[in-house]
Amino acid sequence: MIAIQASAPGKIILMGEHAALHGCPVIASSLGLYCNVRVHPRHDGQIKLRLPDLSIQRVYDPLQLADYTLQVRQAWKHYVSDPTSRTFAQVKGQDLDHVVKCSIGEILLRLAPQDWRGFSLRVRSQIPAEAGFGSSGALAVTLVAALLRLFRLPAMDNPVQCLAQTIERYVHGQSSGIDHNTSLHGSVVERRSDGEGGFNLTPWPxxxxxxxxxxxxxxxxxxxxxxxxxxxxxxxxxxxxxxxxxxxxxxxxxxxxxxxxxxxxxxxxxxxxxxxxxxxxxxxxxxxxxxxxxxxxxxxxxxxxxxxxxxxxxxxxxxxxxxxxxxxxxxxxxxxxxxxxxxxxxxxxxxx
CATH class of the missing domain: 3.30.70.890 (GHMP kinase, C-terminal domain)
Known part of the structure; x- marks a missing residue:
């Protein structure tokens, strides 16, 4: 059975945190602590998660995860119109496997339901969580990359950085884009606003x-x-x-x-x-x-x-x-x- 493995590093922001969300530049470096994902197909149509770092082992129907992600999308739209701690709590929820479920759901929602299929997914991470080391960004990048490969979705139509940024919003509410892009590209990365609502990335060797x-x-x-x-x-x-x-x-x-x-x-x-x-x-x-x-x-x-x-x-x-x-x-x-x-x-x- 074919298995797909993806690995991405964590990150630290060297300078510019918080201000980056208001149009200022930010500089980050990748960090040699890694998130590792392994995924392989299943024949029963179910999605089995193994997250040993969180002591989680669960089985989902694809429709459950698609529906979960649609609810999170709606909660995030509400948060954007009213960005408070209360509305953000509705986006993040309490589920420990929130990032994983949203990552899978975003992929499924880009497919016709008849093209959904089951798979087993295992995640191990060396990156400390909720600590500024980019754990969620690295997780989003590895999950998206592995699942795009599994479902043979063209990267041109489904770029990893765009999908990962969507998922980061479900974790942080607002995302500067620096976390997942640093995990994706590696090295030291400078992000600057382009003045038109987007941003430019500059790698520093x-x-x-x-x-x-x-x-x-x-x-x-x-x-x-x-x-x-x-x-x-x-x-x-x-x-x-x-x-x-x-x-x-x-x-x-x-x-x-x-x-x-x-x-x-x-x-x-x-x-x-x-x-x-x-x-x-x-x-x-x-x-x-x-x-x-x-x-x-x-x-x-x-x-x-x-x-x-x-x-x-x-x-x-x-x-x-x-x-x-x-x-x-x-x-x-x-x-x-x-x-x-x-x-x-x-x-x-x-x-x-």
Whole structure:
């Protein structure tokens, strides 16, 4: 029996989170932690899911998943017209296999029902969830790529990035497009608005990026809230013409873009940019006090750090933490050091 395997890396946002949803640039890097999907046909017409990371094993009828996805589509339209935490909760729901079900449903809805068929699908992921490491983006990319191959749908008519962005909206409410595109393409990616409602992606070859030398990455723990919940609760703070906080975030992202173009490391300038963007994120209200205290300790020791991703509204954790020049402090001992490589290759898909 033919099996299709897809693998895609996680990501971290180096600079520009939150502001990207308001038209500012954002820069992200792929990360050598992977989501792996394996799918093969079944002859009974059923869809069997094995998600050992979530301790889930379920069997669905294709019609169930198509109907589920149609309901999510409607909830998302309602959220777009009224973007609040309450309406987002109706999009995200409570199901642990929400991303998987929506990914399958979006594929099924692009087929005539007579062309539906059963399959078994297994997902394993090394990427921490709800922590700014791009777990849902990598999952959407691998699922879509594998299922497009299974159903032999032409990529020209069903591009992976478009389908993955649709699914990301069902997870985050609003999607900048950076997460799944970084997992898809790999390396370091810059996303900029094209001024017409779309965006342009610029890859930066990892071997030329001296600014990345010496970066340290930590996992502070999963946020209490999902990315979508954090965005829905704070996006109003960046709204309005001439918003000073948004202007500061955009300015600091442009400073980071300038650093990407340097041929030699500039650690003190990098520290200044990280400190300033972290200050912006704290003003936005997405850095819990416990994490801010650790960042202050890093700064007192001569380093700098910022959260990467949505952050959190409260609690002891805020997901990914990016640092430079941070010594081995007792405060950091509570966090997991992530030693995975930056700028790795993107989606890979094989058929056996």
């Amino acid at each position: 990892i071997e030329n990026l001296s600014v990345l030398h010496g970066l340290q990455l930590y996992h502070t723990g999963a946020a209490r809230e999902s990315t979508g919940q954090v965005v829905a609760a704070t996006r109003h703070r960046l709204a309005g013409k001439g918003n000073p906080l948004l202007a500061s975030m955009c300015r600091n992202t442009e400073r980071f873009c300038s650093l990407l173009q340097q041929t030699r490391p500039m650690p003190e300038t990098l520290k200044a940019v990280l400190r300033d963007y972290e200050a912006d994120l704290e003003k936005l209200g997405v850095v819990p006090a416990a994490v801010a205290e650790v960042i202050r300790a890093i700064e007192r020791a001569g380093g700098a750090a910022k959260i990467c991703g949505a952050g959190a509204l409260c609690g002891e954790s805020a997901g990914a933490l990016l640092g430079v020049g941070a010594p081995a402090l007792p405060e950091l001992a509570h966090y997991r050091r992530i030693d995975a490589a930056l700028g790795v290759s993107g989606l890979e898909i094989t058929q056996k």
